[in-house]
Amino acid sequence: MNKFAKTAVAICTSIAITQFLAWIGSTTYSYKALRNTALIAIIFQWIVFFHASGIIFGNERTEKYYDLTGASTYISLVFTTVHWRGGFDSMGIKQFILNICVLLWALRLGTFLYYRSIKNNGIDSRFTEIKQSLGRFVTAWTLQGVWVFITALPIFYLNTNKISTNVSHANFNIL
Numbered sequence: 001m002n003k004f005a006k007t008a009v010a011i012c013t014s015i016a017i018t019q020f021l022a023w024i025g026s027t028t029y030s031y032k033a034l035r036n037t038a039l040i041a042i043i044f045q046w047i048v049f050f051h052a053s054g055i056i057f058g059n060e061r062t063e064k065y066y067d068l069t070g071a072s073t074y075i076s077l078v079f080t081t082v083h084w085r086g087g088f089d090s091m092g093i094k095q096f097i098l099n100i101c102v103l104l105w106a107l108r109l110g111t112f113l114y115y116r117s118i119k120n121n122g123i124d125s126r127f128t129e130i131k132q133s134l135g136r137f138v139t140a141w142t143l144q145g146v147w148v149f150i151t152a153l154p155i156f157y158l159n160t161n162k163i164s165t166n167v168s169h170a171n172f173n174i175l
Contacts, residue, residue, distance in 0.1 A: 007135030014139075014146045015042065021153060026161075033084050033160035034153075037077055042145035044073050049141040053134060061131045064122035066144065071110020073148045078102055081159035095158055102155050 001009075018041070022034035048069045050056050078099055082088060088096055117124055130136045149156070 003133065003135050007139055010139045011142050014142050015039075018042070018146055018149050021150065026157070029162075030157065030160040033081065034156055037081060037156050037160070038145075038149045040080065041073055041077060041149045042142055044076065045069060045141040045145035046138075049138055052141070053137055061137060062122060063124045063127040063131065064117060065114075066124065066127070066141070067113030067117060068110055069141075070144050070148055071106045071113070073145065074106035074110075074152055075103060077148065077152065078106070078155060078159070081156050085159050085162075091159075098155055098158065102152060 015038075018038035019035060022038050023031055026034055048065060051059075052062050052065060054061050082091070082099060085091060088099070091099070127137075127140070130140050
């Protein structure tokens with residue numbers, strides 16, 4: 001199998017996995033929202049990839065914004081799914097707290113990883129070999145979108161389903 005075919009298989013498989021996970025256990029409305037969330041996560045990565053790869057602007061390939069893009073994807077998608085639900089006003093205290101926790105975590109992780117990259121002059125050793133191949137480089141960016149979607153899937157699911165968020169004593173035991 002040639003390099004192009006391997007890249008195409010990796011990307012198609014990644015997209016298929018996100019769509020399958022969006023479909024499992026979701027309602028008709030939530031499937032559409034989760035499907036779109038997964039696609040937005042991947043497309044967001046590809047937009048930054050086109051700049052980072054030098055395809056459009058002719059710059060040298062860089063991974064400088066890779067981790068920052070991952071964190072901003074988390075934050076953007078949390079706000080997007082909250083908006084689709086009807087805003088923070090439409091959710092209970094549990095959902096609100098969980099969303100704030102994910103946002104704070106993404107902000108903390110993104111800041112840490114970005115400053116680590118800057119401290120090393122924008123060079124991430126994970127990308128030394130990956131940058132040499134455009135196919136591997138785009139696959140890395142695609143997999144980051146998949147990773148964001150999968151790891152944040154519980155909060156996306158919570159935000160896209162109209163489930164009860166009433167607070168009870170049992171809820172505080174869980175929290």
